[in-house]
Amino acid sequence: MNRNIKEHVRNSLKKGIRSDGRKPLEMRKITVDTGFISTAEGSARIKFGDAEVIAGVKMALEKPFPDTPEDGVLMVNSELLPISNPDFESGPPSNASIETARVIDRGIRESKTLDTKSLCVTRGEKVWTIAIDIVPLNYDGNLVDMGGLAAMIALKNAKYPLVKEDGSLDYHHKTEKRLVLKRIPIPVTVCKVGDVFLVDPTDSEENTIDARLTITVLEDDKICALQKGGDGSLTTEDIAKMIDIAIDVSKQIRKTFMEAD
């Protein structure tokens, strides 16, 4: 990013002015679409303004890990595809994409959204593996919040494939059976520039902030995952404020989850 533009964006943000006219704590318009990918067991398309992310759920029957013989397996993966932004390059997953996937994964795993025991078919032999892949199509910031919502809606949308008599899967026939989601973790990333806090940063805003904190909020306002990022530091007062903001914003995002199918 051009240094002068960066400086300009930063100075404006410090005064609470955003280039798209939003207030610091205002989200972009959220739109949701589900079940549009025929080859996935579940799918979701999330747009925050023009930023677009898709998530797909694939299910398989596999051997469990030897140390957890009666637990199903959850896998969250994310790739910063070069199709979605001029700054992304082809190649092995970048550190940023691994962080994104791990923060989203942590929220879903630690909240015990999925009861892994209920995903066991035969102890030590066969369990369901649930793979969630999150990919931006048009990357314009805030991938953790968008991807976290996309992952949850794709899980909600997923239907088990048919298990044939020989135990193999018929991916062309979905059953009506859905995954049971016990909790709904919603990640919200709050950013700090100077003394200003803001949510839902765009690509160019992300490049100018001092620090960010992703707070994954549950339906009872409890927190199930945290990740501090950015080069700057945060005081405990900052963290308290950021948690309040995240809880507030999570309610808005949660509404879109409840309405999606």
Next chain:
Amino acid sequence: MEKFVRPSKRKLDEARAVEAEAGVIKKADGSARFKIGDTEAYAAVYGPRELHPKFLQDPKTGVLRCNYNMLPFSGDGSRVRPGPSRRSKEISLVTEKALLPVIDLREYPNTVVDVFIELPQTDAGSRCAGICAAAIALADAGFIMRDMVAAVSVGSVRGTVVVDLDGAEEHMDENESTDVPVAMIPSTEEITLLQMDGIVAKNDLLNALELVKPALKLIAEKQREALRNRYKVKE
């Protein structure tokens, strides 16, 4: 011989329903979405921009670089492992060759024009869908092109020649069907992509290449329509 009825009840020379849209990825210099049946491709163009490593640069012309990639949830069966494979590298290469004849990058020496093709879902014919999307995206990015490039497959299933095989037809009789992906420059009928899986006699192949031409021209019309809609150009 009994007449072959396609699982989808399509006519023998009928391609699946097509949706085409230009300018779908705001961050890109040009982009498109192309859907044929349940096969869907997104393409984005970035460039001309600096090419690294430097030894790949060509002082005479810009370089077209295509990258075809199936998303992990886009496969017919279980999850596709992310990252490049031998298959995706070969498809990326033939995609480049399919598009090069219509595009002239001599105005942009030492640069690269990147075309990224991503497939969220596939039901056979994904390389053709990728080429169709890429051609629209290149036009959307403002490159001067001799013409559109349209692509679709033609093949024989149980001895009958059909256009645009879907997954059900491709996998019929333990994959015994013959599949020929074709890309064509519609105005001159020059062919820029030709591959084949299966066994065929010379005359059957030539007949198939004739049979597929109307479908390709129809697809090219959909591609042009996507661009007209994007720029609100009237006929």
